[in-house]
Amino acid sequence: MGKKSNVETLLAQAGHYLDKESGSVVPPIQPSTTFARNEQGDLYNSNRIYARDQSVNAEMAEAILCELEEGASCKIFASGMAAATALVQTLRPGDRIVAPTVMYWSLRAWLIDFCDDWNIKLAFYDPRNEADMVAVVKAAPTEILWIETPANPTWEVVDIQRAVDLAHSVGAQLVADSTVSTPLITKPIEYGADFVFHSATKYINGHSDVVAGALIAAKEDARWERLCKVRAQQGGILGPFESWLLLRGMRTMHIRVERACENAMKLAQYFEGLSGVKEVIYPGLASHANHEVAAKQMTGGFGGMLSIRFEGGKEKTAAIMGRMKRFVRATSLGGVESLVEHRALVEGEGTPVPDDLLRFSIGIENIQDLIDDLEQAIRG
Numbered sequence: 329m330g331k332k333s334n335v336e337t338l339l340a341q342a343g344h345y346l347d348k349e350s351g352s353v354v355p356p357i358q359p360s361t362t363f364a365r366n367e368q369g370d371l372y373n374s375n376r377i378y379a380r381d382q383s384v385n386a387e388m389a390e391a392i393l394c395e396l397e398e399g400a401s402c403k404i405f406a407s408g409m410a411a412a413t414a415l416v417q418t419l420r421p422g423d424r425i426v427a428p429t430v431m432y433w434s435l436r437a438w439l440i441d442f443c444d445d446w447n448i449k450l451a452f453y454d455p456r457n458e459a460d461m462v463a464v465v466k467a468a469p470t471e472i473l474w475i476e477t478p479a480n481p482t483w484e485v486v487d488i489q490r491a492v493d494l495a496h497s498v499g500a501q502l503v504a505d506s507t508v509s510t511p512l513i514t515k516p517i518e519y520g521a522d523f524v525f526h527s528a529t530k531y532i533n534g535h536s537d538v539v540a541g542a543l544i545a546a547k548e549d550a551r552w553e554r555l556c557k558v559r560a561q562q563g564g565i566l567g568p569f570e571s572w573l574l575l576r577g578m579r580t581m582h583i584r585v586e587r588a589c590e591n592a593m594k595l596a597q598y599f600e601g602l603s604g605v606k607e608v609i610y611p612g613l614a615s616h617a618n619h620e621v622a623a624k625q626m627t628g629g630f631g632g633m634l635s636i637r638f639e640g641g642k643e644k645t646a647a648i649m650g651r652m653k654r655f656v657r658a659t660s661l662g663g664v665e666s667l668v669e670h671r672a673l674v675e676g677e678g679t680p681v682p683d684d685l686l687r688f689s690i691g692i693e694n695i696q697d698l699i700d701d702l703e704q705a706i707r708g
């Protein structure tokens with residue numbers, strides 16, 4: 329022994345939890361909002377005063393996520409958006425953030441409004457074009473370069489190492505939205521990322537029953553200190569019960585992610601080239617524009633997300649979705665159940681997503697059931 333245990337062991341045992349007093353192998357939910365002092369006025373636990381700053385259950389999940397990403401510190405939030413917006417709020421008026429044109433839709437919409445209101449410079453780059461990223465980042469002094477890889481819903485894979493080198497060459501910090509990769513497939517900090525972002529609502533929890541977000545810092549620098557203050561003062565914290573559920577969901581993350589990757593690959597391979605199918609977009613396919621980068625940095629599989637474009641345009645595509653019986657027609661991703669969504673219709677006007685595209689979040693069901701369902705829907 330002596331050596332740290334591997335991630336599968338860490339996850340399955342919820343950080344090797346064991347309550348020596350009761351012998352319980354499952355942690356209790358600790359709802360206390362306040363923490364007491366002794367007769368001298370000293371806190372019993374010097375780390376905790378009040379639950380908006382410190383939470384027993386949140387800290388358990390944070391410790392595991394921090395270790396998974398090999399970071400220095402982790403904070404979880406009431407949602408992915410709460411985490412992402414808190415990080416952007418560490419910028420000051422006049423600072424500049426550079427983000428991709430293809431990224432999580434609600435975050436993009438919020439960035440546009442927020443940066444305009446608070447005089448933060450915002451510029452977008454095309455994640456399909458590295459030269460464009462370089463040009464946009466170098467066009468003006470920049471504090472944060474945001475990447476999302478693979479990016480929703482067309483799964484562009486950004487070379488994290490190259491993005492880090494670019495950001496650092498101009499004194500900017502790099503944030504990687506690694507929600508779709510999960511900490512089991514890619515660890516952005518290994519490539520030098522300064523911050524990793526996750527919507528923990530997705531694969532980390534994995535059961536479509538908790539909304540949560542996480543940020544992991546490579547080091548506890550001045551921006552991280554500001555970030556911790558933003559969370560403590562604005563209060564976008566995750567409650568004890570949700571934190572407890574998150575920890576419980578994480579116990580099986582490695583098994584869920586492995587099966588989702590396996591299922592997604594089989595489904596992508598089966599439908600690529602089939603009649604009625606225009607294009608299967610999945611980083612694991614050799615035909616994917618960024619397959620080489622994906623093969624290099626997605627070391628634990630190519631993820632459970634893929635999109636398919638169909639012949640016959642918007643109406644035919646909507647009809648295919650309507651005929652699906654096992655896939656659930658719903659937004660979100662990363663749960664154990666497979667979901668399908670017509671993104672262009674959901675995003676509405678101004679969306680860059682083609683209207684003949686369906687986005688699939690592949691779950692852990694029997695793969696033949698999923699293939700049969702999509703095939704019957706395509707055949708009509």
Ligand SMILES: *Cc1c(COP(=O)(O)O)cnc(C)c1O
Pocket residue numbers: 407408409410432435476480505507508526527528529530539540541661
């Ligand atoms: C869901 C998601 C978010 C936002 O997270 P919430 O938990 O829904 O607030 C951000 N980025 C990506 C890639 C997501 O999938």
